[in-house]
Amino acid sequence: MAGTREVKEQVFISTIALMNVLGCSILIAIILLVIIEGLSAIDLEFLTAPAENFGAEGGIVSQIVGSIVIVIGAALFSLPISLGTAIYQTEFLSHPQIKNISNTLIYLLNGVPSIVFGLFGLIFYVHLLGLGVSWTAGSLILGTMIIPTIIVSIKNAIESIPVKYREAGKALGLSKWKVIGSVVLPYSLHGVVTGLLMGLARAAGETAPIMFTATVFSGILFPSSFTDPVTTLPTHILYLSFEATNPQTLVNAWGTALVLLTLVFLMSVIALYIRWRYKKW
Amino acid sequence: MVTNMKILQVINFNAWFGESHVLKDINLELEENSITGIIGPSGSGKTTIMRCLNRLNDSNSTYKYDGKIIFDGEDIYETKMPVHHLRQQIGMIFQVPCVFPKSIYGNMIFGLKNLKLMKKSEFPGAVEKALKAAHLFDEVKDRLHEDAKTLSVGQQQRLCIARALTVNPRVIMMDEPTSALDPKSTTAIEKLILELKDKVTLIVVTHNIEQAKRIADHVVFICDGRVVEQGEKNEFFTNPKKEETKEYIKWTRCECE
Numbered sequence: 001m002a003g004t005r006e007v008k009e010q011v012f013i014s015t016i017a018l019m020n021v022l023g024c025s026i027l028i029a030i031i032l033l034v035i036i037e038g039l040s041a042i043d044l045e046f047l048t049a050p051a052e053n054f055g056a057e058g059g060i061v062s063q064i065v066g067s068i069v070i071v072i073g074a075a076l077f078s079l080p081i082s083l084g085t086a087i088y089q090t091e092f093l094s095h096p097q098i099k100n101i102s103n104t105l106i107y108l109l110n111g112v113p114s115i116v117f118g119l120f121g122l123i124f125y126v127h128l129l130g131l132g133v134s135w136t137a138g139s140l141i142l143g144t145m146i147i148p149t150i151i152v153s154i155k156n157a158i159e160s161i162p163v164k165y166r167e168a169g170k171a172l173g174l175s176k177w178k179v180i181g182s183v184v185l186p187y188s189l190h191g192v193v194t195g196l197l198m199g200l201a202r203a204a205g206e207t208a209p210i211m212f213t214a215t216v217f218s219g220i221l222f223p224s225s226f227t228d229p230v231t232t233l234p235t236h237i238l239y240l241s242f243e244a245t246n247p248q249t250l251v252n253a254w255g256t257a258l259v260l261l262t263l264v265f266l267m268s269v270i271a272l273y274i275r276w277r278y279k280k281w
Numbered sequence: 282m283v284t285n286m287k288i289l290q291v292i293n294f295n296a297w298f299g300e301s302h303v304l305k306d307i308n309l310e311l312e313e314n315s316i317t318g319i320i321g322p323s324g325s326g327k328t329t330i331m332r333c334l335n336r337l338n339d340s341n342s343t344y345k346y347d348g349k350i351i352f353d354g355e356d357i358y359e360t361k362m363p364v365h366h367l368r369q370q371i372g373m374i375f376q377v378p379c380v381f382p383k384s385i386y387g388n389m390i391f392g393l394k395n396l397k398l399m400k401k402s403e404f405p406g407a408v409e410k411a412l413k414a415a416h417l418f419d420e421v422k423d424r425l426h427e428d429a430k431t432l433s434v435g436q437q438q439r440l441c442i443a444r445a446l447t448v449n450p451r452v453i454m455m456d457e458p459t460s461a462l463d464p465k466s467t468t469a470i471e472k473l474i475l476e477l478k479d480k481v482t483l484i485v486v487t488h489n490i491e492q493a494k495r496i497a498d499h500v501v502f503i504c505d506g507r508v509v510e511q512g513e514k515n516e517f518f519t520n521p522k523k524e525e526t527k528e529y530i531k532w533t534r535c536e537c538e
Binding site for chain 1: 342
């Protein structure tokens, strides 16, 4: 009897081990494919020249700049809102039910499909606020989308600050605001930066929310005002794949994908490093 | 003999955390520049009393109280004085020394900087004075900018005391300040406590009866949230009135546990 149980156990363990291998290999396969297919497109010209002939020739410098601009805008918009929300929830909101409700809302916000953010942005930012199809609208939409990610990261960092630091601050006679300024904020800074980078890494890769609110395929090099649209890396991939009749466009799509992947990975790796390096306890 | 002023008075004070009645009809009086030793078994409410005196329990949403605590003539729960002013005047030292993840100097100016008590140029002098008062200066004067965590636990506790002194408190409460320390550091802290009496009024919670005998002027014995007995040290230890007190002094055990 014990024999069958052991066999069953072995079978079970092997099955889940296989799934583990499968899960990891999917990631590795994606990365390898993007690298192999993308590298042939990438050279200095590809990274520094603007696109020509509808992406079949030239490079992607305006897409790189556009993505960076839109992501920086998203950071400037989402950071203060997230920081304020996280501090209010952890330091001032004591009513357990209200706390629960606002937690749930933020959690649900995180689950809203990105295309819905796009639709919301189209109605609210593009039309209602009159921003038009512009990088500003895109930044606001992406910023809105990543707010939950940043809030959760900041809140986790704040809640993991040992109580003794707060109490030592209070016992020295620091007011609530001083405790926030000299204990809570500095000791949760790693969470702020990590959350922001993870949110931005996600924002940088999003296509759906910005493809009809912030971006155009061509006709713009760099935005020169707040109401100019931009071209970005993910939307560029989208448009290039639509035109897959020309083999060179597809190669450039892979090249763009590799650049985007590198950008996003870089942000994630920095985020992980900061979380590991600056957590003081 | 000069009658000393009462700096802190606790009058018919009761405290609850939710349904649990943790302090029952507490009455205490602290004379200025005296050392009050609070003894009693763990869980008896010793720490809770101190955390009521500087209102550190306020952030606990289940905390309720009844009665009065008078500090310097004012009811601390009724006064318009902001709670952080109260906490500046009633300093607190924790059981496990709590140094911030900063340099020794950074820890020392933490209160000064945030409370803006003096100009920045006056910080080094104030830091030196407080470190000397805590007998730590000679040990750390050449390494003020090293991480405070590099100090021994005993040194960290003296750093905490020095840090508390920088903001000029009138009362310093210590919650079992030596229970995490070795005997040598314990002696150093006890000597320091006796010296500090000239500057401040002290409350020292301890579960160590011998420590109370060595340092306290006035001893309060608490069990199950109630003051069983209190009195002048010699009277308290040589001639305790209550059976529970005799039992506790002899065996460090109390029926109410």
